[in-house]
Amino acid sequence: MKPSDRNITTALRRHGYKLTPQRCAVVHAITSSQDHLTPTAIFEKVSQNHPGIGLVTVYRTLKLLAELELICELHTGGNCPSYTAGTSHHHHHLVCSGCGKVVDFASPRLIEHNVVELEGRLSRESGFRIDDHLLEFTGLCQLCQKAPASSV
Amino acid sequence: MKPSDRNITTALRRHGYKLTPQRCAVVHAITSSQDHLTPTAIFEKVSQNHPGIGLVTVYRTLKLLAELELICELHTGGNCPSYTAGTSHHHHHLVCSGCGKVVDFASPRLIEHNVVELEGRLSRESGFRIDDHLLEFTGLCQLCQKAPASSV
DNA sequence: CTGTAACTGATAATACTTTTCAATTAGCAG
DNA sequence: CTGCTAATTGAAAAGTATTATCAGTTACAG
Known part of the structure; x- marks a missing residue:
């Protein structure tokens, strides 16, 4: 194992x-x-x-x-x-819109770099031609913070 | 209309x-x-x-x-x-893991700011308690760049 | 106004996922 | 090691989301 x-x-x-x-x-x-x-x-x-x-x-x-x-x-x-x-935390994706392949990348330096710099670096490292990016934050909205676990 | x-x-x-x-x-x-x-x-x-x-x-x-x-x-x-x-380009999401609500945000300043700064700003503006973020780049992998539109 | 290709809606089919339930099994107590 | 019990498994069925088929209808170019 x-x-x-x-x-x-x-x-x-x-x-x-x-x-x-x-x-x-x-x-x-x-x-x-x-x-x-x-x-x-x-x-x-x-x-x-x-x-x-x-x-x-x-x-x-x-x-x-x-x-x-x-x-x-x-x-x-x-x-x-x-x-x-791997956990979903701080673990990001590079998705190919052609074949659906997904490459992961860890990004401890997300703190230091902005998204555009990161995009360039990833493109060089992976060989992907990057067309778009999507940034998604997950959390609890104001209502759900007040009503804990009611709908979860 | x-x-x-x-x-x-x-x-x-x-x-x-x-x-x-x-x-x-x-x-x-x-x-x-x-x-x-x-x-x-x-x-x-x-x-x-x-x-x-x-x-x-x-x-x-x-x-x-x-x-x-x-x-x-x-x-x-x-x-x-x-x-x-709206188009999917440069248009980002704030997802509530409690109720599934999705708030969009445009982010022209993604170029200037890093993700952590952005997270703080969004949290203040939206009232969300942000727990995690996911960054996803979309494009074409090396193989799909060579074999255009074969699997699309 | 008319003809035609595109579109619609009903039905059926497909794909993905979850529920149900009887039989099995992991892991604990002795 | 042996037996007990609650958790887990697999098969079948049900549920949910989406797409295909096709006859009838409609937008719109001429």
Whole structure:
């Protein structure tokens, strides 16, 4: 088991969840890939080493891992989300509008650099031709700050 | 008809599409709201003044408008996209993780400011408690630059 | 006004995800 | 190690979002 697998599985245990072979397999499928994978892709990957696993179990596990913020869930175009290792915090995306490929980048220097500088640097490093950028902040609006967890 | 409606409808005509009452109604529903609306919400809004319109037509119109980049399509959590007036270019989002509300902000000063400064400013202006940010660049990866439009 | 290609709406089909529930199993107590 | 119990699994069904099909209708160029 890779160290990254272990981090996730022990976190599951710490939260009181059982460590089933199916869950381990899903975790491993995610951590062993650099790419963002759809639920179906993860299901197919897991099925190779773990035939008989249900797609339902994959969905359940992904939902659980995403809720615990042990993996990163991404919604771009298309009509299904994709998942990758790592938390969603300070972890950013470079999305290809041609093939849908997603490359992640960490950006500790976001504090120092502005977006346009970063765009140039990323383009050089990744070979992407960058056409657009989207900046999205997540948080709680004024109303939801007052009414805690009512609609969550 | 509002000026913003007219911009969109004339653009449709310019592209060779017919200007049906249904299309105008969908356009109006979008431009007359500040919020990001789901296809179903748009359908319900349009149905008030235009009973009998089909949900299918709403979907088709949204897809068309988004392709022509006359409206902005957004995928966040949940399981359906939402649409709002304005193009997607340099137009950013503040998403409430409590109620799903989306506030847009334009950011011409993204060039001058770094993300952390911007976060502080937005938080003060909007009243949001900002917990996280996601920066997403869109473009074409090296392969897709070489093989134009093969998979688009 | 007329013809025609584009558009609409109903139905059906497809895709993705969640619910339900009986059978199984991880992990604890002894 | 053995048995217990609640959590988990997988199959089937249901639910939700979206797209395809197609006959009838309509915008608009001429």
